[in-house]
Amino acid sequence: xxxxxxxxxxxxxxxxHLVELNTLDDELLAEMESGDEDGFHRTLGxxxxxxxxxxxxxxxxxxxxxxxxxxxxxxSLDEVRQMLSDDGLIPx
Amino acid sequence: xxxxxxxxxxxxRAKANKALDRAEDPRETLDYSYQKQLELLQKVRRGVxxxxxxxxxxxxxxxxxxxxxxxxxxxxxxxxxxGREDLAREALSRRAALQQxxxxxxxxxxxxxxxxxxxTLAAQRLQAKVDAFRTKKETIKATYTAAxxxxxxxxxxxxxxxxxxxxxxxxxxxxxxTAQLQARAGAxxxxxxxxxxxxxxxxxxxxxxxxxDRLSGGTDVELELQRMKAELAGGTSQAIGSxxxxxxxxxxxxxxxxQSQSQQQPQDTPRFDKQ
Numbered sequence: 147x148x149x150x151x152x153x154x155x156x157x158x159x160x161x162x163h164l165v166e167l168n169t170l171d172d173e174l175l176a177e178m179e180s181g182d183e184d185g186f187h188r189t190l191g192x193x194x195x196x197x198x199x200x201x202x203x204x205x206x207x208x209x210x211x212x213x214x215x216x217x218x219x220x221x222s223l224d225e226v227r228q229m230l231s232d233d234g235l236i237p238x
Numbered sequence: 239x240x241x242x243x244x245x246x247x248x249x250x251r252a253k254a255n256k257a258l259d260r261a262e263d264p265r266e267t268l269d270y271s272y273q274k275q276l277e278l279l280q281k282v283r284r285g286v287x288x289x290x291x292x293x294x295x296x297x298x299x300x301x302x303x304x305x306x307x308x309x310x311x312x313x314x315x316x317x318x319x320x321g322r323e324d325l326a327r328e329a330l331s332r333r334a335a336l337q338q339x340x341x342x343x344x345x346x347x348x349x350x351x352x353x354x355x356x357x358t359l360a361a362q363r364l365q366a367k368v369d370a371f372r373t374k375k376e377t378i379k380a381t382y383t384a385a386x387x388x389x390x391x392x393x394x395x396x397x398x399x400x401x402x403x404x405x406x407x408x409x410x411x412x413x414x415x416t417a418q419l420q421a422r423a424g425a426x427x428x429x430x431x432x433x434x435x436x437x438x439x440x441x442x443x444x445x446x447x448x449x450x451d452r453l454s455g456g457t458d459v460e461l462e463l464q465r466m467k468a469e470l471a472g473g474t475s476q477a478i479g480s481x482x483x484x485x486x487x488x489x490x491x492x493x494x495x496x497q498s499q500s501q502q503q504p505q506d507t508p509r510f511d512k513q
Contacts, residue, residue: 150267152267152271152274153271153274153275154271167243168241171242171244172241174242175242175245178242193243206374206378213247214244214247215243215247215250216246218274226242229246229249230242230245230249
């Protein structure tokens with residue numbers, strides 16, 4: 147599957163890595179919902195590192211739709227909350 | 239999966255779907271990435287400006303210290319000229335302390351200058367990267383739009399797009415339904431014609447009844463014709479019998495044959511008709 151890290155690019159990952167990513171992703175969601183900013187940044191960093199480590203980077207000009215999308219490494223908890231609100235990632 | 243990754247992906251797809259695309263629209267992603275890069279560049283530039291401000295503040299402090307140092311040197315020289323060696327020593331010792339501060343500040347200044355140069359270089363490199371990304375982004379967007387248009391044209395021509403598929407399916411369904419209705423109507427006609435199904439209107443008749451009706455209708459006509467003929471024939475013989483006395487004697491002489499003659503009367507009707 148193809149995972150995009152916002153502002154960085156796309157990585158191709160084998161489905162077998164999904165379990166590991168899923169655990170971190172669920173943790174991230176829980177931290178986001180509880181408002182744990184420190185935990186959120188720590189888990190987001192770990193999740194992004196896992197994607198970079200386990201996946202193969204796609205060239206920037208590859209036009210592949212991403213199945214999963216992750217926030218940028220420097221995204222704050224509020225920014226991510228905003229992204230997941232009704233307005234979506236891009237306003238308008 | 240219901241975490242952040244999936245939800246962001248879903249929102250992205252929903253946005254892209256709104257823009258008549260089935261999947262993530264890379265053009266939006268590219269624009270977003272570019273926006274992020276511009277923000278990063280802005281942060282680096284702000285950093286460069288902060289360092290430059292600190293450097294300038296240090297330079298001002300250095301200038302002040304150096305002017306104080308010069309002043310103390312002048313004061314020491316004047317004190318010595320006036321024979322006040324003690325004052326001259328005091329001035330020179332203060333100047334020495336200032337000189338130490340100046341040296342420290344100069345070290346800090348050169349460090350800041352180095353940082354500033356590095357940051358300026360980084361900002362320039364980042365600027366170049368962002369510019370290159372912008373160019374690339376526009377190229378990719380144009381390529382994507384062209385590819386998308388090409389795909390749509392291809393799909394429209396071959397009729398394999400989802401919309402076309404739906405239309406095709408609707409037509410197929412309508413055709414099937416029409417054929418089904420026609421077949422059902424045909425079957426109903428046949429069933430009613432064969433008498434297996436009663437016609438609630440009572441208009442339609444089965445073949446057998448129709449034939450019976452036709453036959454019985456024909457028989458009635460024949461019977462009616464016979465009856466009328468008999469009536470007519472009966473009327474004529476009565477008129478002849480009561481016609482004159484001479485023929486009554488003839489009937490008595492020929493008595494044995496009179497009955498048979500009266501029975502043959504209807505068959506002689508054509509002869510009577512000729513009179």
